[in-house]
Amino acid sequence: MKLIMAVIQDKDSTRLSDALVKADYRATRLSSTGGFLKAGNTTFLIGVEDDAVEEVMGIIQKNCRSREQVVAPISPMGGNADSYVPYPVEVQVGGATVFVLPVDHFEQF
C-alpha cells in the first residue's frame, strides 16, 4: 500500500479527478497554495496498492503535465494598466509534484 500525494494546479483538478474516477481510483483533495507550483493548487491524496502506483502516476502525468499555453491579450479596462500585455504570450501551465509515501497500515471503517 502506498499513499500518493500529488500537488497539481487547480485548473487540472477536475480533469484529474474525472480520470481517476474513470479508472476506479478514489482521491481526497486538499486545498493548498503556493510553493511547488505558482498558481492556486490542489493536493490529491490517493491510496493505492503497490502494483497500481505506475498506473496512477501515468494518469497524473497525462492530465497534469507542464505545457505551454497561449494567453490572449487582456484589455486593461477595469484592471491595472501596468499589467496590460498587448500581444498573445506563451505561459507555462500545469505540472505536478508527486510524492509516493510508504504506508504501514491501511484501514477503512
Add this chain to the structure above:
Amino acid sequence: MKLIMAVIQDKDSTRLSDALVKADYRATRLSSTGGFLKAGNTTFLIGVEDDAVEEVMGIIQKNCRSREQVVAPISPMGGNADSYVPYPVEVQVGGATVFVLPVDHFEQF
C-alpha cells in the same frame, strides 16, 4: 512514531476531535473534499507513538464508523421538487479511511 492520516466526514469531526482530546491526543485538521467519502470531509493528522496506534484506531472507529441513518422526508418547498423524497429513507453516513505512515523523525520547537 507514526503519523495517522484519517479522512472522515465533517459531521463526525467535532465528535472525533473531542474524543481524541479526552484521550490526550492532539490532532491537526485539514479541510478536504470528495474522494474516499462522498460528502464534505476532514483530514485529521495525528502523531502518535507506535504503541498508541491501536488505541487511536479504536477511537476513530468508534466515533466515525459507517452506519445507516434514517432521513426524514424533506419538503420540496424552496427546494428542488425533483429531489423530493416523500418517505423516510436510510442513508449511509460516517466512515473513515485511515493511513498509518512511518515517521523518520519528529520534532517540536
Add this chain to the structure above:
Amino acid sequence: MKLIMAVIQDKDSTRLSDALVKADYRATRLSSTGGFLKAGNTTFLIGVEDDAVEEVMGIIQKNCRSREQVVAPISPMGGNADSYVPYPVEVQVGGATVFVLPVDHFEQF
C-alpha cells in the same frame, strides 16, 4: 528524499515561506486548524533531499520557535468586558510540530 510536514502558526507562515524561498526550498501550504497548536495554523509540505533535512529543520526552528510575547491591554470597548485584561500579559506564540516522512518515489511532471 524526505517529505517534511510542518504544522506552524499562521502568524509565522509568511516569515517561514520567505526564509525557505531565500534558501531555495519550495513548500506547499495547506490551511489547517486546531490540534497541535491552539491558534489558526498552516501545514507546510516541503520535499527535500536527505542531506537537506537538517538545514530545513533549522530554518523552521529559527522562524517558528515557541516564544513569549507581551500583549498590551485591550480596551473592553466593543468587546466582551469579561475578557478585559487591564495590564500587559505574556502569552506563548509560535511553535512548530514537524514530521519527517520517508519518500519511496518522487516525480515532477
